[in-house]
Amino acid sequence: MVGVYAVDDAASVNAAVARARHTAEWWARGTFADRKHVLDQWKGVLTRRMAQLADVVHQETGKPHGDAQLEVGLAIEHLSWAAANAGKVLGRRRVSPGLLMANHAASVEYLPHGVIGVIGPWNYPVYTPMGSIAYALAAGNAVVFKPSELTPGVGAWLADSLTEVLPDQALLQTVVGFGETGEALCRSDIDKLAFTGSTATGKKVMATCAETLTPVLIEAGGKDALLVDEDADVEAAADAAAWGAFSNAGQTCLGVERVYVHEKVHDRFVEELTRRAREVHAGTDADAKFGPMTLPTQVDVVRRHVDDALSRGATAVVGGRDAVDDPFIQPTVLLDVPEDSTAITEETFGPTVTVNKVRDMDEAVRLANGTSYGLGSTVFSKSRGTELARRLRSGMTSVNSVISFAAIPSLPFGGVGDSGFGRIHGPDGLREFSYAKAVARQRMKPAVALTTFDRTPETDTLFATILTVLHGRATQLTKKPLDLDGR
Ligand code: NDP
Numbered sequence: 001m002v003g004v005y006a007v008d009d010a011a012s013v014n015a016a017v018a019r020a021r022h023t024a025e026w027w028a029r030g031t032f033a034d035r036k037h038v039l040d041q042w043k044g045v046l047t048r049r050m051a052q053l054a055d056v057v058h059q060e061t062g063k064p065h066g067d068a069q070l071e072v073g074l075a076i077e078h079l080s081w082a083a084a085n086a087g088k089v090l091g092r093r094r095v096s097p098g099l100l101m102a103n104h105a106a107s108v109e110y111l112p113h114g115v116i117g118v119i120g121p122w123n124y125p126v127y128t129p130m131g132s133i134a135y136a137l138a139a140g141n142a143v144v145f146k147p148s149e150l151t152p153g154v155g156a157w158l159a160d161s162l163t164e165v166l167p168d169q170a171l172l173q174t175v176v177g178f179g180e181t182g183e184a185l186c187r188s189d190i191d192k193l194a195f196t197g198s199t200a201t202g203k204k205v206m207a208t209c210a211e212t213l214t215p216v217l218i219e220a221g222g223k224d225a226l227l228v229d230e231d232a233d234v235e236a237a238a239d240a241a242a243w244g245a246f247s248n249a250g251q252t253c254l255g256v257e258r259v260y261v262h263e264k265v266h267d268r269f270v271e272e273l274t275r276r277a278r279e280v281h282a283g284t285d286a287d288a289k290f291g292p293m294t295l296p297t298q299v300d301v302v303r304r305h306v307d308d309a310l311s312r313g314a315t316a317v318v319g320g321r322d323a324v325d326d327p328f329i330q331p332t333v334l335l336d337v338p339e340d341s342t343a344i345t346e347e348t349f350g351p352t353v354t355v356n357k358v359r360d361m362d363e364a365v366r367l368a369n370g371t372s373y374g375l376g377s378t379v380f381s382k383s384r385g386t387e388l389a390r391r392l393r394s395g396m397t398s399v400n401s402v403i404s405f406a407a408i409p410s411l412p413f414g415g416v417g418d419s420g421f422g423r424i425h426g427p428d429g430l431r432e433f434s435y436a437k438a439v440a441r442q443r444m445k446p447a448v449a450l451t452t453f454d455r456t457p458e459t460d461t462l463f464a465t466i467l468t469v470l471h472g473r474a475t476q477l478t479k480k481p482l483d484l485d486g487r
Contacts, residue, residue, distance in 0.1 A: 002059045005152045008175035010184040016144050017188040019170040020115045023144035024276060028112050030085030035138060039083035041165045047077050053157055060151045061293040062284075062327070063248055068126075074407050075130035078425060082138035086222045089427040090139060090434055097440065099470060110434035112140030112189035119182045121197045121302030122148035122294055123251040123349075126158070127406075131413060132194035132217070133158070133172060134369035136433040143172045146185050148197075150294060152176035169348065183208055190214060192433065196253075198347075199373075199418045213327065215262055217432055219413075220421030221347040222253050222375030225368035226402070227388060228269055229361055229381030230262040233400070237380035238272030240402035244378065245353035246280055246331045247386065249290045251298070253419075254376040254396075254403050255331065257348055259355045260364035266357045273333060273355065277318040282328040282351065292327035299326045304348030309334045309343035319352070345371055361388055369393045374416035376400050395419065 008016070027035070046053065050072050057068035092109035100270050116136040120129030125147060133143050147155030155174035162172045175181055179201075186193055186208035195205045196219040209216045226244060228237045244256030261269045280289040303324045310316060316323075319332030329350050337343050337354040344354055358364045361381070365388060368377060377394040378401075380387050385399035395415040396405040405411050412428035414420060423429050448462055449455060 005176045007177040008181050013175050013184040014171045014188050016175050020142040021145050023169045024114045028140045036083040042162050043079050045161050054155050056153050061294045071124050071127035075127045078409045079134040082134045086138040089430045103444045103446045105443050107439050109437050115190045116141045116143050117185040117190040117193045118145045119195045120147050122150035125151035125154040128196050135429040139433040145174045146182045149178050157305050217422030220420040222419050223257050223371045223373040224376045225258040226256045226378040227364045228261040230264040231382040232380035233263050234268050242276040243400040246351040250351040260358045263357050266368045274317050277331040277333050305343040305348045309337045309341045312338050325463045365391045373420040375419035
């Protein structure tokens with residue numbers, strides 16, 4: 001047993017949100033520099049105690065200490081970026097009022113919502129929720145965080161460490177419990193809910209939040225593909241596929257679950273991937289590269305997907321049915337997997353990967369885009385990396401490396417389709433936790449007064465003339481119709 005925590009019921013969640021409301025009003029009065037001052041101190045605490053936090057992650061999830069430290073380190077990077085850039089991204093700036101409204105000064109700024117509810121998963125219990133928490137705090141909100149029932153200790157640790165920096169305020173509180181506690185948070189008096197977890201739970205969260213018209217950010221599951229072009233560095237692609245598929249026992253929203261390889265390099269890629277997959281194993285020994293399946297029920301999902309693929313003609317060149325055990329699943333590489341098999345269409349969330357041969361990269365793009373998910377993706381290509389990346393229907397793509405976008409704080413993070421909507425990280429992540437506030441200030445009386453009952457027919461004529469001068473020419477039908485078919 002790792003720890004014992006009392007479950008927070010609805011009353012306790014509501015009390016936490018009420019405390020957060022009080023703090024949010026105080027925090028919103030501060031400047032971006034004030035907030036950076038506090039968040040930088042918190043960053044210092046997290047950095048100095050990185051090993052301690054990584055240990056809590058290790059104990060609750062079973063992942064190797066080094067992997068836990070990696071996710072803590074990346075979370076610190078994001079906290080640092082959010083604190084340093086919030087003022088620049090969200091602060092008040094003047095915008096052009098346009099010719100028609102030239103007598104006005106116009107400005108826009110992004111103000112905090114107030115209290116943000118954050119619901120997180122267990123697979124990256126620091127990095128993932130911190131993508132919301134750090135950006136929400138930097139934008140001027142208070143946060144109430146509901147971690148997964150499997151990782152309450154990590155949540156408590158994070159809240160305690162910020163309380164050390166700011167003892168008298170409830171800037172970050174953790175409420176612990178099961179789905180009901182998360183549901184209570186959705187129904188509480190929060191101003192926005194940031195959810196990270198499965199697509200199925202995301203739908204429930206959205207339905208509950210709809211009762212009070214509470215806006216939601218949904219970071220859900222994925223079925224990420226890795227594409228290998230004929231001119232790719234095959235060894236690097238195989239290395240990336242192995243790490244992307246097997247690290248953290250495949251329990252990664254951005255894990256590589258499918259690979260599409262150009263026929264010209266297919267056999268060489270399979271050979272390289274096979275060699276790497278045989279070199280790593282799951283376990284608790286010092287040589288183990290990844291740990292157990294954290295969620296016991298996930299073992300059955302992986303077994304079902306492997307069975308489905310094999311019974312429909314796929315081949316396991318590494319692992320297979322016997323590799324799937326509780327709690328350790330050994331690396332499994334499946335070749336020639338039918339595209340309608342669940343190993344291709346559903347999130348597996350285990351250390352397995354499918355590898356299918358393609359005639360060309362058009363086919364690779366079509367197949368990669370063939371699932372309902374659209375979280376991340378990877379392309380290995382020397383000459384066409386960016387072009388192929390832009391054709392993939394996913395929120396993020398790494399070219400010639402894997403999952404690298406997740407470590408770049410200035411890049412937005414989020415998906416499309418069943419992978420959710422909204423963005424954490426980067427400027428978009430800061431704006432996600434604020435609302436745009438527009439102010440138009442009249443500097444002098446207008447030459448043509450439009451918003452008055454004193455408006456005359458002469459004013460209407462003048463207005464029509466100005467509009468025609470400003471915009472009429474561009475709308476004359478002189479150009480050829482747009483021809484996009486050949487592009
Ligand atoms: P779940 O969807 O099972 O749970 C996520 C969170 O929601 C947990 O805290 C859970 O609590 C809570 N919850 C459960 N039911 C409800 C409810 N009715 N109302 C409100 N909250 C509820 O996901 P997992 O924890 O199993 O995480 C794995 C999933 O997360 C995978 O699909 C993975 O792809 C996805 N993920 C997505 C990421 C992204 O950035 N897009 C990043 C990381 C993971 P409890 O644990 O107590 O059930």
